[in-house]
Amino acid sequence: MTHVYSLRQRLFFLILTPLLFMAVLLGFWRLTVAQKTAEELFDRSLLSSALAISRDVAISGGDALLPSTSEMIFDASGGQVFYHVTGPGGIYVTGYAYPPTTNVLRATQLSDPIFFEATYRDEAVRVLQITEQVLIEGVAGNAVVTVWQRISDRNRFAAQLALRAVALIGGLLLTLAVVVWFGVERGLRPLVDLQQAIAMRSPDDLSEIKRPVPKEAKGIVDTLNRLFFRVQANMTAHQVFISNAAHQLRNPAAAVQSMAEALRDAPNTDERGRRVEELVIAARASARVAEQLLSMDRLREPMQDGQKEQFDLTVELQKTCAEVGPDVMSRGVEFSLDAPDHPIAISGDRVFIAEAVKNLIHNALKHGGDQLTSISVTLTDIKDAAFITVQDDGKGLSPADSKAALGRFSQVEPSEGSGLGLAIAASVAERHGGALVINKVDRGASLTFSVKL
Structure with a gap:
């Protein structure tokens, strides 16, 4: 047996299916935006850290970093920042001993940052390198500040942003589903009331439906009223036909009965023969009327x-x-x-x-x-x-x-x-x-x- 969905289920699926599709697209778009936002935030965090480290090295002569800079390095945008500083002549100044390297070209101008991706201790990292002129212990030259951060940290941050957006979209979609489910039920209440009203009618009640209904259902009610009218007219015509048929059959039947009684009471053979002939004629007439009535009844139906x-x-x-x-x-x-x-x-x-x-x-x-x-x-x-x-x-x-x-x-x-x-x-x-x-x-x-x- 073919399963037929209710009108409530059909409306529910018709409304929520495109919304679910749009939610998936929106979630994918939000994930992409979150990834891009995370990259921008982390790159800015790397640039801020590099500038702060460069400033502190220049001020302290390479001896120490300010507490604010150290705090920013260890918790920048949700992930630790690693750094390495070399002074004039490539002399190690401070930071981690072995920074990630790359084959990319140096910046054409000092202070232009260089971003690249590399591997540090078997982890993918995002690296920023910046070169500035400094004076350390009376020696002037270029200082190279290299800062880097785990890419997994920024991916985790992007996932958190996307998860919040997905949770918000999911919550809205769930709320909308509940509203649609119960809203459709309430919206269909006039149709349910109409069904109950029709179900309470007697089989002989084919009068016009006058119950107020929404305009979307008015066409159905009008069609039902036209159907009731045609059925009523058909039933009336059928009753009239049966009444007329009974009247038409009464006379031939009475004639056959009268002829049969006359035949039974015939006084002699000649009279009996004459009445037999009259009985045959009456029987033929009665059969003819019956055949015509059957034909008329069959003609009431459309030809298949x-x-x-x-x-x-x-x-x-x-x-x-x-x-x-x-x-x-x-x-x-x-x-x-x-x-x-x-x-x-x-x-x-x-x-x-x-x-x-x-x-x-x-x-x-x-x-x-x-x-x-x-x-x-x-x-x-x-x-x-x-x-x-x-x-x-x-x-x-x-x-x-x-x-x-x-x-x-x-x-x-x-x-x-x-x-x-x-x-x-x-x-x-x-x-x-x-x-x-x-x-x-x-x-x-x-x-x-x-x-x-």
């Missing part, structure tokens, strides 16, 4: 890709007309089909399209009246659409009657039908990107069923 198939509309229409043709002609009505010779490829529901065409033909038979003598079916295709027109010369149907004729469970004139045939055909057309239209003609009725290719 699995329900689509590629087929030739010309061939399918020929098959459908071949099925209903004998029934039409058995009633003394002429029946014809005019279809193109070329195939018309379509992607859709083969069964529903065939049923829609049958409904149009049955509607012409049922409502054509006594003057009905012919029914014709015509198939044409123009650009990206196909058109099936069913026309008769019967009683007639006007485009002004479209609302009543194409509506569910409604009829232009009372009849034995269920009022679902044309409604199903219209739904099938819409399901395939087309429409069912009542055409204006001088005689009879003409309906065009279109589908998108």
Whole structure:
């Protein structure tokens, strides 16, 4: 099972991750700055020590260093300073016997300090060498002051500076993490309250959510309200459909029951045969209504890709007309089909399209009246659409009657039908990107069923 982080955790990580990245960069930058600061401080400390030693040697004639100078040497910037002084002619004056040396060039001018790194007693050291003119015991010449300090001391000092900065950054980051964690929880409280309010609703309560929420959550609430509205409308339509379906099934069921009772009580064989035929007709009508109701219920759902198939509309229409043709002609009505010779490829529901065409033909038979003598079916295709027109010369149907004729469970004139045939055909057309239209003609009725290719 895939783990899904809570909104609180997502916000926590989204906020702290870039801050943690910036803290790492800041810590690295602060370490670099601390290293540079330590180098500058220690170099200045070496220079101060060298100048102080040079001054004391000149004043005392090389005999002694002042107490302040000695104190500075032993604890300068957190680390001991070593020194070595030679007088005119390179004569040893004071300090440690063997100073670190280097191959770097001497300064071009006196008093110009020379910094370099070397090794003293197997330790890396930072060395400063300065040359000045002095007078020692009446002898004038150049005195060379060499001072040095362990690099490990300055690294330790730099690490302390960096550690303080890192501790400060870590403390701020930890404080921010606590504030964000509990702040996000408090900020999400309106959403939690909304969840609890929705959870307390009954399954039948689909009314609008009117609880005030932050503007960031207003879109979610608006979407929920629209969803509730659609669900409520769908449930209402479903209830109306069930009510109408029950009403439509009641009459055929009652008719079948009445016919069965009449058959049982038939006085003779001839009467029994007549009532058997009436019972068969009533049973067929009842089955027809049930099939139409099931079709209408299925048409309420959008067509899935699995329900689509590629087929030739010309061939399918020929098959459908071949099925209903004998029934039409058995009633003394002429029946014809005019279809193109070329195939018309379509992607859709083969069964529903065939049923829609049958409904149009049955509607012409049922409502054509006594003057009905012919029914014709015509198939044409123009650009990206196909058109099936069913026309008769019967009683007639006007485009002004479209609302009543194409509506569910409604009829232009009372009849034995269920009022679902044309409604199903219209739904099938819409399901395939087309429409069912009542055409204006001088005689009879003409309906065009279109589908998108």
